[in-house]
Amino acid sequence: MDRRNFIKSSCGLCAAIGSGFLLTSILQSCATSLGVVKTSADNNNLVKIPLSDFEQSSTKIVRVNNYNYDLAVLKHTDGTYHAMVLMCTHAGQPLTKTGDTYYCTLHGSQFDKDGIVLKGPAEKTLIHLPVRTENDNLLITLVR
Amino acid sequence: MHLNSHNLTMRKITLLSFGILLFTQSLFAQQQFKQTPAQQLIANTGEDSLNSGLSTHARTVISGYGDVSYQRDFNEKTATVNLNRAVLFVGHQFSSKIAFFSELEVEDAKVAGGEPGGEVSMEQAYLKFALNPRQYIVAGLFIPRIGILNENHLPINFNGVERPLVESFIIPATWREIGVGFYGQTATAPFTYSVALVNGLNSAAFEHGSGIREGRAEGRLGGANNLAITASVQYFAGNFKFQVSGYAGGTNPLSPRQSDSLQLSSGFMGTPLYLGEADIQWANKGFSAKALGTIISLPDASSVNRAYANNVAEQMYGAYAELAYNLFANAHSNRWKTQQLNIFARYEMFDMNASIPSNGVYDGTEKQSHLIAGFGYLPLPNVVIKADVRLMHTGPQNPDLVLNPNPSALPYNQNNTFLNIGIGYSF
Numbered sequence: 001m002d003r004r005n006f007i008k009s010s011c012g013l014c015a016a017i018g019s020g021f022l023l024t025s026i027l028q029s030c031a032t033s034l035g036v037v038k039t040s041a042d043n044n045n046l047v048k049i050p051l052s053d054f055e056q057s058s059t060k061i062v063r064v065n066n067y068n069y070d071l072a073v074l075k076h077t078d079g080t081y082h083a084m085v086l087m088c089t090h091a092g093q094p095l096t097k098t099g100d101t102y103y104c105t106l107h108g109s110q111f112d113k114d115g116i117v118l119k120g121p122a123e124k125t126l127i128h129l130p131v132r133t134e135n136d137n138l139l140i141t142l143v144r
Numbered sequence: 145m146h147l148n149s150h151n152l153t154m155r156k157i158t159l160l161s162f163g164i165l166l167f168t169q170s171l172f173a174q175q176q177f178k179q180t181p182a183q184q185l186i187a188n189t190g191e192d193s194l195n196s197g198l199s200t201h202a203r204t205v206i207s208g209y210g211d212v213s214y215q216r217d218f219n220e221k222t223a224t225v226n227l228n229r230a231v232l233f234v235g236h237q238f239s240s241k242i243a244f245f246s247e248l249e250v251e252d253a254k255v256a257g258g259e260p261g262g263e264v265s266m267e268q269a270y271l272k273f274a275l276n277p278r279q280y281i282v283a284g285l286f287i288p289r290i291g292i293l294n295e296n297h298l299p300i301n302f303n304g305v306e307r308p309l310v311e312s313f314i315i316p317a318t319w320r321e322i323g324v325g326f327y328g329q330t331a332t333a334p335f336t337y338s339v340a341l342v343n344g345l346n347s348a349a350f351e352h353g354s355g356i357r358e359g360r361a362e363g364r365l366g367g368a369n370n371l372a373i374t375a376s377v378q379y380f381a382g383n384f385k386f387q388v389s390g391y392a393g394g395t396n397p398l399s400p401r402q403s404d405s406l407q408l409s410s411g412f413m414g415t416p417l418y419l420g421e422a423d424i425q426w427a428n429k430g431f432s433a434k435a436l437g438t439i440i441s442l443p444d445a446s447s448v449n450r451a452y453a454n455n456v457a458e459q460m461y462g463a464y465a466e467l468a469y470n471l472f473a474n475a476h477s478n479r480w481k482t483q484q485l486n487i488f489a490r491y492e493m494f495d496m497n498a499s500i501p502s503n504g505v506y507d508g509t510e511k512q513s514h515l516i517a518g519f520g521y522l523p524l525p526n527v528v529i530k531a532d533v534r535l536m537h538t539g540p541q542n543p544d545l546v547l548n549p550n551p552s553a554l555p556y557n558q559n560n561t562f563l564n565i566g567i568g569y570s571f
Contacts, residue, residue: 103385
């Protein structure tokens, strides 16, 4: 490859990557928020979330500091809650929230809002974590 | 008379298919999967999953997938059966951050010395390094995110006994190469991305009639003088999933000296090939739809033809659209809700010589359209029984491409019908 072609190719590549980043930022700006709550666990592996966080939306993605997976926390219409680890039960891949379902990009498994398998190859329901309410907070016990 | 016997065969096969379906349904209906509280506890704590980060213990997982099919060709009046593939997946979690994944594939059931057919290959074998819950790096032999089927090719996750043809003839799924990839999703939005650097294709191996498929190295002694970059973005909005992916890479793995003698450009992007793809998927209340379009450009096709006389095209394209409905999606009884009976129709079109260089020979048979309609019954999400009919139409045959014509050969028929019946599984 001569110098001119090399420069042309390099510029083309840079333009393509630049366009990608531009597209990314445009899409991000109009993206639907996942409703992410960032928090940490205490020494007893307990995660505390104010119940008021669920006033606007019944589903929250909880991101715990130093934990390898996000959690999905859902408030039911009867006022109870459940928390699931967003880890595909097939091969341990982190899941992506897609509308009301959770999707594994690795092999295509899909889970419904309660963690039940809609599409394989996963066979098992998502891991549910123990939850309880206390003083206007939701307490989730992490499994490590 | 001929038509009557044709219809009779079709009718017999259809009746047999439905018989098998009803029998299997009743079999599974009798086996309601009820777990004891202890079993539920084990299931819900993921005791036997490849569980990174949720346990300090190393874990190994074995799983797999496969499919078997029957196909009747109505023009040829022949039928074949084949164990298309049986794949063994082995994964191992070394630590909370590092894992290994592999897929070992046997195609067509058997590989015997000196006999055609059959293949044993590694479909994937790579290490995965998790950076955080949303980003990771893969290194080794892996399948880049190009199109829908390439990454998600399990038989339970696509409609039809055969894989979508556009993603076999234009995007050569399953397309795996050796390289390094970076995958992730944004922190607060349903937006994923990937970018990977892999070994390039080999244009010397491109064959007329199979697009770029034979140019893949698939992990076996691939040339690394030429490389390729592939990237994708996915966006999830409600019940929609959008994806755009691309590939740009050199197709000449030869040294500069060899390349000069063949008058081919060499280096990282020597004799470049570009692929673009976009798709959209939607699912709601049992209905689902998907559409995909892809285009390939090989600007130096005339140089490749001059060097290797393999009659490759400058441009190829393909597209398909599919509509499906799960008849059990809105059932009230749990017995039916846990099963799926997906009926679907898909229209595919592609042209493997959409644009040819001056030294190429146009082949009308490479411009094809297919209408596929059928069903897939999933008694549970990991097992499928499928049946469909495919109506094929191609352009006319170019007599210049028929070398040593058989004097007893029938005239080329631009239309054909295929009946497919198959089973598939994954776990």
